[in-house]
Amino acid sequence: MEPTRNRLIELLETSDYEYVSGQFLSDKLHISRSAIWKHMKELEKDGYIIEGVPRKGYRIVKSPDKISANTLHWGLKTNWLGKNIIHKPTTKSTQLIAHQAAQENAEHGTVIIADEQTEGKGRMERRWHSSKHKGIWMSIILRPSILPSAAPQLTLLTATVLADVITEQTTAEAKIKWPNDLLIDGKKTAGILTEMQAEQDRIHYIVVGIGLNVNQTSDEFPGIINDRAASLKSATGEDQPIVPLIQQLLLKFERSYDTFMHHGFSKVQTKWESYGYRIGETIRIRTNHKVLEAAFTGVAEDGALLIETGEGSQKIYSGEIEWF
Known part of the structure; x- marks a missing residue:
């Protein structure tokens, strides 16, 4: 059922809020007019507001923004x-x-x-x-x-x-x-x-x-x-x-x-x-009872933070970083 209803939504939404005839929908979806009507009722349960007018067809008045x-x-x-x-x-x-x-x-x-x-x-x-x-x-x-x-x-x-x-x-x-x-x-x-x-x-x-x-x-x-x-x-x-x-x-x-x-x-x-927030800037890192100031240069393949100090490039996996 769901693929049919999904296609029905697509046909209605691509009509740019104009009326789409029940016969056109029936021909496109290869289902009866009464089946179309039943699908419309299910769509209304999920928050779609659909207008049906005799001899004109159906159109979406409002799409839902509720999650389901x-x-x-x-x-x-x-x-x-x-x-x-x-x-x-x-x-x-x-x-x-x-x-x-x-x-x-x-x-x-x-x-x-x-x-x-x-x-x-x-x-x-x-x-x-x-x-x-x-x-x-x-x-x-x-x-x-x-x-x-x-x-x-x-x-x-x-x-x-x-x-x-x-x-x-x-x-x-x-x-x-x-x-x-x-x-x-x-x-x-x-x-x-x-x-x-x-x-x-x-x-x-x-x-x-x-x-x-x-x-x-x-x-x-x-x-x-x-x-x-x-x-x-x-x-x-x-x-x-x-x-x-x-x-x-x-x-x-x-x-x-x-x-x-x-x-x-x-x-x-x-x-x-x-x-990256503050990438290319100097940040302060507290690890193992010492404070380190270093340039934040990027991220490593293992997810570590990359820094550059006077002693070269290092990886940081954890520590208290003063971002702000």
Whole structure:
């Protein structure tokens, strides 16, 4: 049924809000006029407002911007990513559902998405505030044929995808703060959490979690993070339609992932460095009870931060970095 409904949406949307006759739809889809009517009723349940006029036909008056498996599938132009979507109105964390689904053999490219998370988390078990209908709270299940040591490259890849989508779809300018945050005007707008189940030489699956603040106003962030958090709306002054944003994110992720799997990390590395926050500047790093000042020069293939000191080039895997 779903491919038929997907095609029906395409036919209605390409008509540019003009009427499309029931007979034309019936001929194109090879189904009866009464079947067309039943599909229209299902579309209305998902938030489409459709006008039907005798002897004129049907037209879409308004498309929904509510997240559901259906609204995300309609118009999604990916080949494999998001063909299986698990949508939850509310959940503790999409990461938890993704791990469970992956252990139950969910296919590569399965997407878990929620309207809100009650216990969203970032790196180091930090809390991620995920308010209802205001952002993109999503996890992607991947089963890549790469070594576990290469998994950090997928965090860097995801960051470049988010930066591209923000830059291309809005007037905001995104920067990537190593290792996994997206900033707009120096404030955190998105975070990435990559977790995996693996043996020494083989990945069973990877779950890439994405949290992106979309339509919060600046006063909607909890007091403790209010001066450090931003959304696409607070940065641009404009509401952003969430469904098309998710579809664009999935399409760009699929293309970047496929390129990465065929051609390796070099393009990801170059793109990441073009968005890198404070790249080329001197930063201060606290590690093992000592403070180091060094030039931030880029990222290594294993995801490490590259710095240049008087003693030469070094890799940093962890440490407290004074970014601001």
